[in-house]
Every structure is written in C-alpha cells, then in structure tokens.
Amino acid sequence: MKRILISTLAALSILAVAGCSTTERRAGTGAAVGAGTGALVAAATGSSGRGVATGALIGGAAGALIGAATSPGDCRYRDANGNIYVAACPSNY
Numbered sequence: 001m002k003r004i005l006i007s008t009l010a011a012l013s014i015l016a017v018a019g020c021s022t023t024e025r026r027a028g029t030g031a032a033v034g035a036g037t038g039a040l041v042a043a044a045t046g047s048s049g050r051g052v053a054t055g056a057l058i059g060g061a062a063g064a065l066i067g068a069a070t071s072p073g074d075c076r077y078r079d080a081n082g083n084i085y086v087a088a089c090p091s092n093y
Contacts, residue, residue: 024068026067026068026070027064027065027067027068028064028067029063029067030063030064030065030066030067030068031060031061031063031064031067032060032063033063034059034060034061034062034063034064034066035056035057035059035060035063036056036059037059037063038055038056038057038058038059038060038062039052039053039055039056039059040055041055041059042054042055042056043055075087075088075089075090
C-alpha cells in the first residue's frame with residue numbers, strides 16, 4: 001500500500017513539474033494535490049491498498065480537471081471596426 005501511494009505521488013509530482021503552459025501546470029498541480037488528498041482520505045477511513053490507490057486515482061483526475069478549468073485564459077475583444085480578436089486578459093481581470 002505504501003509503495004503504491006509513494007509511486008503515485010512521485011509520478012504526479014513529475015507531471016506537475018513537466019507542464020509547459022500555465023494550464024498544464026495548474027492541471028498537474030491539481031492532479032498531485034488531488035491524488036494526495038484522495039489517498040489520505042481513503043487511508044484515514046481504513047481502506048486497503050486498493051482503496052487508497054482508487055482514492056488517489058479519483059482525486060488526481062478531479063484535481064486535474066479542476067486545475068485546468070480554473071486557469072486564466074484569453075479574452076475576446078472587439079475593435080472600433082467591429083472585428084473580434086483574442087488577446088491576453090488584463091492581469092486584474
């Protein structure tokens with residue numbers, strides 16, 4: 001059980017560092033935090049090794065989805081001629 005947890009967390013932490021863009025980094029970090037949280041909750045409730053691994057998997061997937069969904073994106077603008085273009089959002093947006 002401990003070996004599964006350590007290898008899962010190690011793999012997810014590598015994924016978090018390997019991301020190239022902000023969205024990928026947030027998804028990777030969310031996956032690592034979610035996997036760790038899922039594994040800890042499963043272990044705290046007395047689950048076996050398979051339960052801890054399942055908790056880590058579900059938590060990692062949820063964390064990746066939430067991390068990617070909350071990353072800042074681009075904004076759509078309209079110029080004086082009515083043309084729509086996409087550019088980075090203001091930092092205070």
